[in-house]
Amino acid sequence: MYIPDDKLEEVRAASDIVDVVSDYVKLKKRGSNYFGLCPFHNEKTPSFSVNPSMGIFKCFGCHEGGDVFSFISKIENIGFTETVRLLAERAGIPLPVDEAQREQSSEVESIYHALRFAARFFYKQLTQTDAGQPALEYLKGRGFTATTIKRFGLGYAPDRWDALLNAAEEEHVTPETLEKAGLVLPRKNSDGYYDRFRGRVIFPIFSHVGKVLGFGGRILSGDSDQPKYINSPETKVYSKSRVLYGLYQGKQAIRQAEEVLLVEGYTDVIALHQAGVENVVASSGTALTEKQIKVLNRYAKRILLLYDADNAGMTAAVRGIDLVLAHGLAPYAVSLPAGEDPDSYVQTHGGEAFEAMLDEERQDFVTFLHAQAERQGLLDTPEDSSEAQRSVLETIASIPEERALDRDAYLRHASEVFGVYESDLRREFEQIVRQQQQKNRARRRRSQAQQAASASSGDPRPASARSGPSQEADAAPADQDPEPVEPLPEEKMLLRLMLEHGTRLVEAVLGHMALDEFTEGPSRRIVEHLIEMYQEDAVDKQPFLDGTLGSEIQRLATEVMVDRYAPSENWSSRQNITVPRMNDDPYEAAASAMTLLKLDRVNEAIERQRERLYQATRHDDSDLTELQTEMMELHELRKHIEQRAFLTWDVA
Numbered sequence: 001m002y003i004p005d006d007k008l009e010e011v012r013a014a015s016d017i018v019d020v021v022s023d024y025v026k027l028k029k030r031g032s033n034y035f036g037l038c039p040f041h042n043e044k045t046p047s048f049s050v051n052p053s054m055g056i057f058k059c060f061g062c063h064e065g066g067d068v069f070s071f072i073s074k075i076e077n078i079g080f081t082e083t084v085r086l087l088a089e090r091a092g093i094p095l096p097v098d099e100a101q102r103e104q105s106s107e108v109e110s111i112y113h114a115l116r117f118a119a120r121f122f123y124k125q126l127t128q129t130d131a132g133q134p135a136l137e138y139l140k141g142r143g144f145t146a147t148t149i150k151r152f153g154l155g156y157a158p159d160r161w162d163a164l165l166n167a168a169e170e171e172h173v174t175p176e177t178l179e180k181a182g183l184v185l186p187r188k189n190s191d192g193y194y195d196r197f198r199g200r201v202i203f204p205i206f207s208h209v210g211k212v213l214g215f216g217g218r219i220l221s222g223d224s225d226q227p228k229y230i231n232s233p234e235t236k237v238y239s240k241s242r243v244l245y246g247l248y249q250g251k252q253a254i255r256q257a258e259e260v261l262l263v264e265g266y267t268d269v270i271a272l273h274q275a276g277v278e279n280v281v282a283s284s285g286t287a288l289t290e291k292q293i294k295v296l297n298r299y300a301k302r303i304l305l306l307y308d309a310d311n312a313g314m315t316a317a318v319r320g321i322d323l324v325l326a327h328g329l330a331p332y333a334v335s336l337p338a339g340e341d342p343d344s345y346v347q348t349h350g351g352e353a354f355e356a357m358l359d360e361e362r363q364d365f366v367t368f369l370h371a372q373a374e375r376q377g378l379l380d381t382p383e384d385s386s387e388a389q390r391s392v393l394e395t396i397a398s399i400p401e402e403r404a405l406d407r408d409a410y411l412r413h414a415s416e417v418f419g420v421y422e423s424d425l426r427r428e429f430e431q432i433v434r435q436q437q438q439k440n441r442a443r444r445r446r447s448q449a450q451q452a453a454s455a456s457s458g459d460p461r462p463a464s465a466r467s468g469p470s471q472e473a474d475a476a477p478a479d480q481d482p483e484p485v486e487p488l489p490e491e492k493m494l495l496r497l498m499l500e501h502g503t504r505l506v507e508a509v510l511g512h513m514a515l516d517e518f519t520e521g522p523s524r525r526i527v528e529h530l531i532e533m534y535q536e537d538a539v540d541k542q543p544f545l546d547g548t549l550g551s552e553i554q555r556l557a558t559e560v561m562v563d564r565y566a567p568s569e570n571w572s573s574r575q576n577i578t579v580p581r582m583n584d585d586p587y588e589a590a591a592s593a594m595t596l597l598k599l600d601r602v603n604e605a606i607e608r609q610r611e612r613l614y615q616a617t618r619h620d621d622s623d624l625t626e627l628q629t630e631m632m633e634l635h636e637l638r639k640h641i642e643q644r645a646f647l648t649w650d651v652a
């Protein structure tokens with residue numbers, strides 16, 4: 001599709017980069033820029049920044065950067081045309097349609113197109129045809145207004161085998177594309193296809209930026225032996241574990257409230273919206289997944305888990321709590337009055353009463369778990385009671401180690417709720433944490449042993465390129481870091497220089513070093529914290545040393561502050577680089593240590609490349625030339641580093 005330049009500029013002008021990026025990243029304003037966790041690489045402290053006046057984003061960690069178009073294209077993994085379309089739709093700017101070009105567009109783009117087409121078709125059937133009348137009556141009977149129907153794009157699929165198929169043909173959307181979009185199924189005994197959704201009220205499922213991804217359909221006639229609800233299958237664009245129903249319509253309200261309400265059904269979400277409670281999503285019939293929690297984490301600080309008083313709902317709520325905590329969100333639970341769901345509640349009592357009920361009934365997770373244990377008679381004997389306490393402590397232990405203050409607060413709270421001494425709880429808690437660490441270490445060793453085994457079986461790829469499925473399935477969120485590797489001496493010196501001299505050395509060092517040049521584990525985490533502090537103009541060594549940032553960081557930080565990481569005979573004059581004692585000239589010491597660290601990193605890369613080349617020669621691999629070119633580039637890079645050219649790159 002040809003998009004005229006003035007249209008492009010119109011779309012760009014209407015797409016505020018902070019607003020667009022905020023759909024994917026929780027941004028915080030500092031000075032004139034915004035910062036957040038990079039969506040393009042895995043990190044725990046923010047090195048991703050957005051500059052609204054220049055309309056660009058930049059990551060210090062992985063070096064991704066660009067304007068609003070490149071951000072969307074990269075994060076949605078779509079081409080330029082589809083990127084412009086997405087931003088135009090977002091801003092309500094109509095774009096010219098070009099049928100010829102559409103046929104050449106990528107598979108994913110044509111699936112999106114088919115879904116968009118189907119959503120419009122279903123909406124028209126509901127609102128503008130006689131066939132849709134009973135469905136419209138049904139929705140009105142449930143109290144949904146025309147505005148609500150439009151806002152959620154509700155529709156009707158006619159009770160025929162080919163209604164959508166025929167309409168699609170007129171629009172040049174092929175049955176094959178409809179099948180890939182999950183909208184039609186191939187006939188079993190003959191050629192051709194038939195509509196998946198027939199005689200159903202349609203609930204489109206939107207991505208958080210408003211792209212149609214799939215549909216849910218509710219049966220209209222009561223006497224049918226068909227299932228009440230059917231849903232689109234997983235497709236190239238629809239992954240159920242990622243999507244949250246209602247997020248698109250509710251995200252502003254969620255961001256404002258910093259809180260999101262999790263309910264079960266589509267109609268719960270819609271009814272609450274209409275009653276003015278908009279910070280609500282549904283997890284599309286599955287228990288809350290890790291991916292969904294990560295998405296919610298961009299918008300909210302707290303998750304309110306709404307559950308039915310029946311046991312099934314409760315088990316699901318309990319299961320969600322650990323995962324929510326592990327991702328740094330605070331879970332709260334609200335029990336609905338017996339026999340009510342959110343939909344019925346707001347229909348009877350209204351939105352304000354519903355919100356008042358939430359405030360009244362909400363329980364933090366410690367209180368909630370205690371109440372559940374009590375209800376199930378699990379606090380009746382001392383043995384049972386200590387078992388229940390232990391299970392609550394295990395849940396508290398899923399709060400990441402970095403959030404030591406949260407852990408503390410919940411431990412204190414648990415001692416009140418259970419009426420036991422805090423010191424006793426703490427002793428038990430420490431033991432649980434130690435046991436979990438041991439378990440994680442054992443698991444890491446197992447997975448490393450597996451890696452080593454597959455490496456020796458002649459797999460030529462580097463370890464990082466092999467992700468064994470068993471390894472991924474095993475890995476708990478907390479143990480993604482591999483067994484810690486000892487940081488290099490020059491690296492420790494850089495850490496010490498930055499901790500000791502604060503802002504000016506942080507700037508001097510991190511202006512020239514990438515995050516991944518520091519050894520994974522506590523060393524890299526110290527650097528991440530320093531970047532964050534630097535951005536807040538609050539570099540301070542105290543939290544590193546006093547344990548506020550966790551015991552691993554404390555151990556390394558105190559270690560590097562000890563004088564033996566001043567240059568010693570062993571390493572201070574390698575490769576003709578002399579490292580002055582730090583106190584003589586901290587900048588020169590930093591420059592030398594950086595040079596050494598970069599040389600070590602490039603030498604490691606050369607070593608790996610040499611192994612790859614060796615394997616490629618042995619297996620007569622066709623990539624040989626490419627590998628040799630890369631090798632030459634690495635040697636070139638090494639020369640640059642030796643000449644300290646990296647120190648002047650950004651000055652030029």
Ligand SMILES: [Zn+2]
Pocket residue numbers: 038039040041048059060061062063064
């Ligand atoms: Zn990044």
